[in-house]
Structures are given as structure tokens and as C-alpha cells.
Amino acid sequence: MNTMKLIRHLAIGLTALVLGFAGLSDAQERRAARPTDKPFLWLIEGEAPSFLYGTIHVADPRVTALPNVVNKAIDLSDALLTEVPMDQGLQMAMARHVMLPAGQGLSTRVAPELVERLDAYARRKGLGGAAAFERIKVWCTSLQLQMLEAGAQEGGAKALDQGLFDRARAQGKEVGGLETIEEQLGCFDQLTDEEQARMLAAALDAVEAPSDRAARKRPLEELVSKYLAGDLDALVRAIEVTNAGDDQALVDRMRKALIVDRNHRMAERITARLREAPGRSTFYAVGTAHYHGDEGVVALLQAQGFKVRRLTNADANRLRRAPAAAGGRAGSGARR
Numbered sequence: 001m002n003t004m005k006l007i008r009h010l011a012i013g014l015t016a017l018v019l020g021f022a023g024l025s026d027a028q029e030r031r032a033a034r035p036t037d038k039p040f041l042w043l044i045e046g047e048a049p050s051f052l053y054g055t056i057h058v059a060d061p062r063v064t065a066l067p068n069v070v071n072k073a074i075d076l077s078d079a080l081l082t083e084v085p086m087d088q089g090l091q092m093a094m095a096r097h098v099m100l101p102a103g104q105g106l107s108t109r110v111a112p113e114l115v116e117r118l119d120a121y122a123r124r125k126g127l128g129g130a131a132a133f134e135r136i137k138v139w140c141t142s143l144q145l146q147m148l149e150a151g152a153q154e155g156g157a158k159a160l161d162q163g164l165f166d167r168a169r170a171q172g173k174e175v176g177g178l179e180t181i182e183e184q185l186g187c188f189d190q191l192t193d194e195e196q197a198r199m200l201a202a203a204l205d206a207v208e209a210p211s212d213r214a215a216r217k218r219p220l221e222e223l224v225s226k227y228l229a230g231d232l233d234a235l236v237r238a239i240e241v242t243n244a245g246d247d248q249a250l251v252d253r254m255r256k257a258l259i260v261d262r263n264h265r266m267a268e269r270i271t272a273r274l275r276e277a278p279g280r281s282t283f284y285a286v287g288t289a290h291y292h293g294d295e296g297v298v299a300l301l302q303a304q305g306f307k308v309r310r311l312t313n314a315d316a317n318r319l320r321r322a323p324a325a326a327g328g329r330a331g332s333g334a335r336r
């Protein structure tokens with residue numbers, strides 16, 4: 001697999017930049033898809049209802065099978081926004097931002113022992129050695145190893161985010177992103193060379209042991225199980241371990257650069273949309289970790305005075321957009 005093919009492979013798993021892996025395990029493919037009873041879905045009350053939906057970037061049918069309340073929220077919405085626009089220009093945009101500057105190579109950015117470990121792994125995977133990653137940024141290589149090990153396949157099933165984006169576009173809704181690809185990938189460039197090297201070491205630790213492939217897929221299964229259980233605290237912790245291992249300093253650094261700083265940007269842009277077009281309903285689908293904690297998008301919107309509450313599947317039949325009465329305002333949300 002050459003460098004450009006690796007980049008295309010990575011583009012398929014774009015939102016795995018923060019939230020894990022694309023692809024299915026053999027066991028997952030055999031399971032009957034059943035939507036979760038505890039979706040990460042919040043209602044933003046207002047003149048028209050808007051929604052916050054937490055995603056995880058996998059193609060597992062247990063994740064892509066949407067609960068009724070999520071389907072109803074999408075159908076009620078006028079627009080759907082993901083983290084970045086998931087359109088045809090995505091791969092080209094990524095290719096421009098994951099390559100090292102001319103004259104630089106991965107082997108000059110990390111210690112020789114890490115290059116040796118990467119070379120051995122790449123040869124076992126039939127990639128011809130570390131040279132396949134030489135022109136790719138270190139943080140990107142780390143993510144690529146995770147997705148390769150999880151079994152991401154070009155041309156495979158659509159991951160959740162992509163499926164939502166394509167569905168909304170097919171329905172004629174407005175689609176777009178809360179960030180540009182430059183903003184999203186730029187957060188990784190904030191990591192120092194030393195931090196990126198630690199990230200690569202953690203990725204190699206994960207893919208080198210244990211030796212059997214089924215055991216190496218456990219992190220993916222853990223992420224999916226936590227997501228389906230609707231446990232936000234547990235899911236975020238699993239994500240952090242996947243990305244940085246037991247390196248708590250790196251976990252903290254990545255949380256700020258990849259999650260918290262972006263939360264503020266997303267919340268500002270959601271707030272602006274809500275205030276500029278209060279009668280327009282938007283479905284926001286971003287990585288679930290962005291809703292967690294006191295600096296999560298939910299808390300930041302609440303601090304701006306918006307009423308935000310989590311929905312359950314039982315709310316599906318109560319979701320509606322009431323017509324505006326003469327001289328009044330349109331009602332919104334789930335009727336209690």
C-alpha cells in the first residue's frame with residue numbers, strides 16, 4: 001500500500017481522528033442490528049427544535065441502526081451539520097494536511113527505535129516497511145495504525161457520520177460542517193513532536209500486543225459497547241485510553257487540543273445559528289466526546305441560556321414542530 005493509498009484509507013475514517021475506528025469485525029458482521037435504547041441525543045428547545053446527536057465513527061450495524069427518536073429528529077430538521085462537510089472534496093483536503101513538509105520525513109521526527117517498531121509492524125501488514133509512512137505526519141500515522149488494526153476497508157459500509165450526511169443530502173436538506181478540515185486537522189499540529197511520538201508509541205503498544213487479532217479488536221468492541229450503553233463517562237474514558245494509552249499527561253493534552261478547544265468553537269457557531277434563525281431546525285451530529293463535561297457543547301449552550309435536555313426513545317412520538325399561531329411563536333420539542 002503506497003502513501004497516497006494510505007491517505008485515502010485514512011480519509012474513510014476521518015472522524016476517527018477523535019472517536020475510534022471504522023470497519024467491522026467478523027463477529028459484529030454476524031450480529032443482528034438492533035438500535036440502542038439509550039441514544040446520545042439532546043433537544044435544544046426554541047421556536048423550532050434543534051438537536052445534538054453524539055456519533056462514533058464506526059460502520060458497525062448496531063451503531064448505524066438508528067433508534068426511532070433519532071430518525072424522527074432527523075426528519076423534523078431542516079439541516080444537518082457534521083463536524084466537517086463530508087463531501088467529495090474531503091479526501092483531497094486531507095491529503096494536503098496530513099503530509100509532512102518537503103524535505104522532512106517521519107524517520108527524522110521520532111527516535112530510531114520507534115521507526116524500527118513501525119517498520120516491523122508495517123512489514124507484518126504487508127505494507128513494505130516504515131517507508132510507507134515516511135511522508136505522513138506522525139499523529140496521522142498513529143491514527144492510521146489504529147484503523148488498519150481495526151480492519152477499516154476501502155469501499156466498505158458507511159460509518160455513522162457519513163451515512164447521516166448522505167441521508168440528509170438525499171432528502172434535500174441543507175448539509176455542511178461546524179468546522180473546516182483545516183481547523184479540525186490543525187488541532188493535531190498543535191501537538192509537539194515529542195507528544196506525537198508518544199502518541200505513536202501508544203498506538204504501537206496497542207497493535208503489537210496481544211498477538212491474536214481477535215484480542216487486538218477489543219478496544220473497538222469496548223468503544224461500541226460503551227456507546228450502545230449510553231454511558232458518556234465510560235465512553236470518553238475508553239476513547240482516551242485508545243488514543244493515548246496510560247499516558248495521563250498526553251490524555252490531558254489531547255483532551256484540550258482535540259476536544260475542549262473545539263467544543264468552544266462548535267458551541268459558538270451553534271449559538272450563532274440558533275440566534276440568527278430561531279425558526280430553523282438543525283440536527284448537529286458530532287463526536288460524542290464533545291458533549292461531555294463542564295466544557296462540553298451541552299454545558300456551553302446551557303450557559304448561553306438555551307434549554308437543552310437529553311431525549312430517550314420514548315420521546316419519539318412526542319417530537320413535533322407546531323405551526324405558528326397568529327401573532328405567536330411556533331412551539332417545539334417533545335411534548336411532555
